[in-house]
Amino acid sequence: MPHGHGHRWGQKLSGCGFRLTVGREAIIDVLSRSDKHLSAEDIFLELHADHPGIGLTTIYRTLELLVQTGIVAKFEFGHGRAKYELTEEYGKKKHHHHLFCKSCQTIIDYSDFMEDEITYIKKTEKGLAKKYDFQIDGHIINFYGLCRACRAK
Amino acid sequence: MPHGHGHRWGQKLSGCGFRLTVGREAIIDVLSRSDKHLSAEDIFLELHADHPGIGLTTIYRTLELLVQTGIVAKFEFGHGRAKYELTEEYGKKKHHHHLFCKSCQTIIDYSDFMEDEITYIKKTEKGLAKKYDFQIDGHIINFYGLCRACRAK
DNA sequence: CAGAAAATGAAAATGGTTATCAATAGCAAA
DNA sequence: TTTGCTATTGATAACCATTTTCATTTTCTG
Secondary structure, eight states: OOOOOOSSSHHHHHHHTTOOHHHHHHHHHHHHOSOOOOOOOHHHHHHHHOOOOOHHHHHHHHHHHHHHSSSSSEEESSSSSSSEEOOOEEEESHHHHHHEEETTTEEEEEEETTHHHHHHHHHHHHHHHHHHHEEEEEEEEEEEEOOHHHHHH | TTTTTOOOOOOOOTTOOOOOOOOHEEEEEHHHHHOOBBHHHHHHHHHHHTTTOOOHHHHHHHHHHHHHHHHHEEOOSSSSSSSOOOOTTSSSSSOOOOEEEETTTTEEOOOOOOEEEEEEEHHHHHHHHHHHHHHHEEEEEEEEEHHHHHHHO
């Protein structure tokens, strides 16, 4: 097997002319093993035990690369710290959106009610694309509110 | 007429125990007159001719206050600079969402297809609230893509 | 109008993210 | 396998939007 082509993401990266490095592999590995949304620093800390050599700079650079190549999705929930997770195509999570607690900043993934969403999104995308002459590549749906624990406070 | 109660927002602010100041009035005025989404700096520059005394700090502080009191809505499109606009209740725009061009960062407001959205949102909010025991206060829907001009480049 | 408390401006601090640059590592070709 | 070109990296400094600090000014109540 050609070097670095053991994963879909490896194929994708080398296919785009990027090199397969231990840092990149380690970062994707952390993302693969986690079911949460991780910040750059989360990843840095997680990695630091096994790979003390990998600096924050590399994490940021790699994440940007992975976002560009469609391997990772970046989310900003308005609390000043971007969060990352593998995209549907490269991760193990299915299509989902986010429920964000404004108080404790917990993020809940949900995959419910997707039939309704897909219907709505498809229709809206089509209409918007036509009316505004826009090529729509993606969408974000976030619900904001208070989780049970924070309501009790 | 009691001092500072000439506008709905004035009533809201003083009703919440906040003072009516020239700075706050000027900031809301800029937002009222604009039909775009303004950043703190946009507002600062716009204000600087008539109110050279109002500093960026005050803009940020005031915007936060206005967001807290529900007079202003804050948006982050992932390009590192928050944008603000009056909420439906205090502005003149009706319920709308945003189409964001990833290339030129233009924001298009759209109010189309709202019937579909409201149906979908209502149903989903209700379902999510129940399933995840979440009190949902709001939602964000953004579509990302490329506008006509940027596709031509 | 006086006094208490809130609001403000200037300047410095913060904190996440990005640029710089010399050193290192991946990989294609020999 | 070795070589050589280049992409990649780490450390550090720079960035830049946003916050904090604190002394001063303004608002508003009594």
